[in-house]
Amino acid sequence: MTNPRLLRYYSQELQHLREMGGEFAVQYPKIAGRLGLEGFECADPYVERLLEGFAFMAARVQMKIDAEFPRFTQHLSEIVYPHFLAPTPSMAIVQLQPDLGNPxxxxxxxxxxxAPMRSVLGKDDATACEYRTAHELTLWPIELVEAKFFTNGGTIAGVDARLPANAKAGLRLRLRTTNGAPFCKLGLDRLTLHLRGSDDMPGQIYEKLLGVAEGVLVLPGSRPAGRHTLLPKTALRPRGFAEEDALLPSGQRSFQGYRLLQEYFAFAQRFLFVELTGLGPAVNACAETELEIIVLLSRGDARLEQALDASNFALNCTPVVNLFQRRADRINLSGDQFEYHVLPDRTRPMDFEVHQVESVTGYGIGTDAEQEFHPLYSARDLGAATVASQAFYQIRREPRLLSQRQRQRGPRSSYIGSETFITLVDAQEAPYRHNLRQLGLVLWCTNRDLPLSMPLGVGKTDFILDDGGPVLSVRALA
Incomplete structure (x- = not known):
């Protein structure tokens, strides 16, 4: 597809040539007459074609000059914080349904x-979307059977515990084992809850659990005397802020706060996770199949007291991201080409999009003829003496252009995506001289716009866990 800027520059250059030709004809009419220039018109068609050809070349030079302005900043951003330029991958919250009868x-x-998981292929799909989990998750044979928000003391009446003086309300959760085994047979020490609901309900629950909690009371379902455990409010902690829970990868040079902002504005639900820790002693002392967890709060909420129930909490959940590592198809190198198109899969170019380049290696004749390339502006010694250490690459991203068929029939979705190009250079940013035959790349990829057409909620499961295990289904919740 023709760049509209080229036509604009071409028109400007041609207009400039005609104006200059008119001025030249006024000052030097005899010479202009030989060229067929009379005012702003040119009677000689051959001279007219020369003017148009020159205008086209000048327009192309203008576009090349324009392209140089963002080049340095783009390359620098690829090193300092590549995720500003990389496409934002699809993110989701999934719930794993374990085989509750599995011992x-x-x-x-x-x-x-x-852990990788793949989407179920639709009717006309050829590529499954690959996602990876962001949180480490432990599956237990338990279910949440009841959740209630209360502001009166009757809910905890009869519990012989010295409660915090500021406790004026609470959130009661009732858990039950699904295989009939008592809780003391489980090795449960921490439990992660995903907060759900409409409108701002999850945010209000989140604020209560982490903002006004005074303590956590854990006791068996029958509430026997003296069998309770009172945990401090620090037993409740948010999940998703630590680096080990990150959805998007980031290097050591990047400020982690930028990653958190990007994840929040792209997918705020990924932070609606609260982890309850320190349950081990209370669980080991519970010889029953039911366990109560009461979060004591310093402030009540009339809306939560009326509307909150067990559907606002989900167990066995984790955020997932459509981001995975893949070896790209080898690129054949030639001496007359300085820039190469990076394609993760030539047979299915529309099903993959480059998020980040992990490593670049050149291959020559023989098994030992290998050359590793590094990002040009990386933190390396550019003054190194060896030629091998003077091999670098640069990455350039451009919005993808629609094909002729897509312009006629329209793209398959509203997301077009980008294309990635790589250039091999030396320390002076000149073209790298080499005898290499092929270029191998390890990439972080996404499935471009395929997640928009995933068949969710149709079959028995939305995703299939690669590692298998005692998992019956994996459903997308958000």
Missing amino acids: ALNAGYKVARG
């Missing part, structure tokens, strides 16, 4: 951070 759950089944 292996008694010890807790861990789903590691970064």
